[in-house]
Amino acid sequence: MLCQIAANAILSYKIYEDDLTLAVLDVNGANPGHCFVIPKNHYPIIEQVPNDELANIFSVANKISSAIFETLKVQGTNIFVANGIPAGQTVAHFMVNVIPRKEGDGINLQWKPKQLNEEEMSTVELKLKDQIKNIGVSTIEKTKQPKEMPEKAEFPITDDEDDYFNRQMRRIP
Amino acid sequence: MAQQQLSEEQIKALQEKIKRMSPEELKEFQKKQCIFCQIIAGKVQSRKVYEDEHVLAILDVNPANPGHILIMPREHYSIMPQIPSDEVGHIFLVTKALSNASLRALEVQGSNIVVANGVAAGQRAQHFMVHLIPRKDNDDINFQIPQKTLSEEELQKIKYALSESLGTKTEETEKIAPVPIVPREKKVVEAEVKEEKKPTVKKNRIVKAKKRVKKETHKHKKKEHKIHKEEHGGHADLDDIARVLGAK
Numbered sequence: 001m002l003c004q005i006a007a008n009a010i011l012s013y014k015i016y017e018d019d020l021t022l023a024v025l026d027v028n029g030a031n032p033g034h035c036f037v038i039p040k041n042h043y044p045i046i047e048q049v050p051n052d053e054l055a056n057i058f059s060v061a062n063k064i065s066s067a068i069f070e071t072l073k074v075q076g077t078n079i080f081v082a083n084g085i086p087a088g089q090t091v092a093h094f095m096v097n098v099i100p101r102k103e104g105d106g107i108n109l110q111w112k113p114k115q116l117n118e119e120e121m122s123t124v125e126l127k128l129k130d131q132i133k134n135i136g137v138s139t140i141e142k143t144k145q146p147k148e149m150p151e152k153a154e155f156p157i158t159d160d161e162d163d164y165f166n167r168q169m170r171r172i173p
Numbered sequence: 174m175a176q177q178q179l180s181e182e183q184i185k186a187l188q189e190k191i192k193r194m195s196p197e198e199l200k201e202f203q204k205k206q207c208i209f210c211q212i213i214a215g216k217v218q219s220r221k222v223y224e225d226e227h228v229l230a231i232l233d234v235n236p237a238n239p240g241h242i243l244i245m246p247r248e249h250y251s252i253m254p255q256i257p258s259d260e261v262g263h264i265f266l267v268t269k270a271l272s273n274a275s276l277r278a279l280e281v282q283g284s285n286i287v288v289a290n291g292v293a294a295g296q297r298a299q300h301f302m303v304h305l306i307p308r309k310d311n312d313d314i315n316f317q318i319p320q321k322t323l324s325e326e327e328l329q330k331i332k333y334a335l336s337e338s339l340g341t342k343t344e345e346t347e348k349i350a351p352v353p354i355v356p357r358e359k360k361v362v363e364a365e366v367k368e369e370k371k372p373t374v375k376k377n378r379i380v381k382a383k384k385r386v387k388k389e390t391h392k393h394k395k396k397e398h399k400i401h402k403e404e405h406g407g408h409a410d411l412d413d414i415a416r417v418l419g420a421k
Contacts, residue, residue: 013331013332014332015339017341025335027322028321029323032323032327046284046286047272049269055259059261059262062258063258065253065290068335070338071334071338075292076289076291076296077294079287079290083284083285083286084284085283086312087308088318101293103293107319108316109294109316109317111237111314114238121220122220124239125222128232128242128271131274132270134277
């Protein structure tokens with residue numbers, strides 16, 4: 001459905017468009033002015049979105065968030081991404097929601113904190129660090145120049161990565 | 174909370190003091206009050222999972238789920254609209270990589286990325302941060318994003334206002350721009366249906382021209398805004414709230 005929007009096939013309330021990215025008003029938004037920002041290319045989840053497209057999507061989302069503050073006189077905005085079905089994703093096209101907020105608007109993006117003991121926290125920390133090392137995120141600090149940061153920063157991606165993405169893709173209908 | 178412990182006079186005095194600060198002093202003041210700036214400076218302990226020269230990612234001590242990560246810029250910003258585009262891009266590239274890592278490491282099936290700008294949006298800390306929450310089925314997190322129905326007219330109005338603010342108004346947008354509701358003049362009585370269009374177009378143009386002027390002043394303000402954050406509409410309140418909250 002979203003690819004159809006991207007192809008201008010159906011009526012949409014488009015508010016922004018460039019080569020890579022499209023932003024559309026949600027007709028059944030949680031609040032007036034609820035927008036979603038999507039890549040024009042089809043990717044189900046964030047891990048599949050190339051870095052240049054992803055950086056662009058979020059800077060567009062930020063611009064829209066500023067525009068919402070300026071024009072709609074709201075008290076806040078949420079940027080919300082649901083990645084995968086357990087996270088509440090309903091459409092298999094990656095999207096960033098920008099939601100204008102006012103007090104008592106019936107939206108709940110809060111959570112109850114879970115109590116983890118020190119040991120559990122340490123286990124999680126170690127597991128994460130191990131994977132982060134594998135993914136090679138930390139190498140960018142050496143290669144990345146601040147000026148090139150916006151669209152060109154690349155996280156090294158191995159072949160194994162592609163398989164992993166493909167596996168992830170199959171999880172979403 | 175913090176505000177209630179201060180008397181009204183104290184708050185007023187504080188607001189006065191804040192008003193008189195120079196932008197540099199203000200920034201220092203905010204940093205001093207900000208627990209996350211202390212964490213970034215290494216003065217407060219945390220479980221760091223990733224860091225580079227712009228960004229630090231730590232485990233949330235009150236996680237929504239195990240592996241809940243906070244990704245924050247080293248620079249102190251209260252809300253996202255204050256952050257330069259390239260930095261925003263970088264923050265979310267890191268978020269993506271960390272989401273990828275948590276999917277692998279924690280045997281979860283998804284993740285939520287949540288940003289709250291402003292207290293009404295659920296922001297609690299005064300330092301901008303991205304929440305990355307690993308998700309599993311039935312993990313007892315229930316976000317509620319209701320669906321509301323808006324009239325065609327309302328949607329068009331919002332679309333018009335937002336595209337104007339974004340500078341993305343196209344011919345198509347202009348065509349469907351809402352007709353300003355102005356009481357019709359007597360002339361219209363004589364006018365035929367065709368002619369009715371003319372005044373509409375004219376009015377539209379005038380409105381647009383006015384808005385253009387308004388926008389330019391906006392742009393100017395924006396520049397100033399970086400220095401004098403308190404000057405500009407919506408953000409101002411947030412900054413003030415953040416400052417008062419931090420000033421306990």
